[in-house]
Amino acid sequence: MNESDKEIVDKCLEGNGHLYEILVTRYQKKIYNIAYRFTGSKEDALDITQEVFIKAYNSLRKYDPNYKFSSWILKITTNYCLDIKKKKRVETVELNLDLQNNDTTVSAENSYIYKENQKAIYDAINALPEKYRIIIILYHNQNQSYNEISKVLNLPLTKVKNRLYRARLMLKEELEGIRREESEWIVKKLQY
């Protein structure tokens, strides 16, 4: 079980395809979550995850061992997600992020505000153009480095940084808008 990804890939290529299940076990959660964050549908995420692993296995000879397997499979995932989005361009997706608040010490009111802000941010992520959305998910939710994102998306490092910068500002503006609406609502409530 402690074999490296590269060793497992080598063994698969030598004819031990059954060992591929170790790689599936290792990366299914990551791929599934990215696909889910990107599509907002558990059903689509399941299909994408399965297809990505099958596609990766069938292209195993194309894997360059100089790169990390995780980056390679992430690249297949993001390409696949973007392709699917292109095909479903007309449909709007709702990012269902399982709103959870485990902090039991916060008051009901705070919890409500937190959830509202959370929802606002989720909506804002959904509203981001795909090229920004994928970067913010990879960087802030999947902890991928700039270098990894640059490799995965085949973009220059400066472009990755620039897009992340803009995406953060867009999200901040969204939250700002929500806050403004909230305070206007409170002022109105006080006036009556």
Place this chain on the structure above:
Amino acid sequence: MDCKKASILMMMFLDNTISESDKLRLQNHLEECNYCKQEFSLLLESINIIESIEEIEPPSKIKDTVMSRIDTNKYKEKSKTRLWILWITVIFSMTTGALAYLVFNNAVIVKEILIPLLIKFVNFVTLTLPVLLVKIEENFFVLMGVGMVIISMLLSSIIILVALQYYVTEKLEIKFRGGFKF
């Protein structure tokens, strides 16, 4: 420090690449500038929310579905079959090539030197083979014709085999570890 520079430092802070001195400069700026202070607080909150999104567990069937839909012998069969075909092709090509060269260019040598030598050698060993070889010698040109037909059949079958292999296995993709691509 102006707000534009502060905005860049905020991003560096989020990237965790900010130096201690820049952090201090940012802090000083935020104490003086309410606008940036609010912006920074909103940025931090947005990022905290994204980072706090909990990962969900994938359905347990993923692994089984993937493993049932892939051919776990895909590379075993291909690597062996491909190498066998490669070796057979190489050996046949070399043998038939050498034979063809010998027959076409050195018919005299074969007929007048090699075969008589062989006959003399085999004469010592057995009595039956010389008779056969004499017959070969007698019918040399007929046999050479038959030989050429066989050789051309072999060559054409090899060409068909290689062409088939090429199309069936996506441009004969034999990739050895280390980057060598056949």
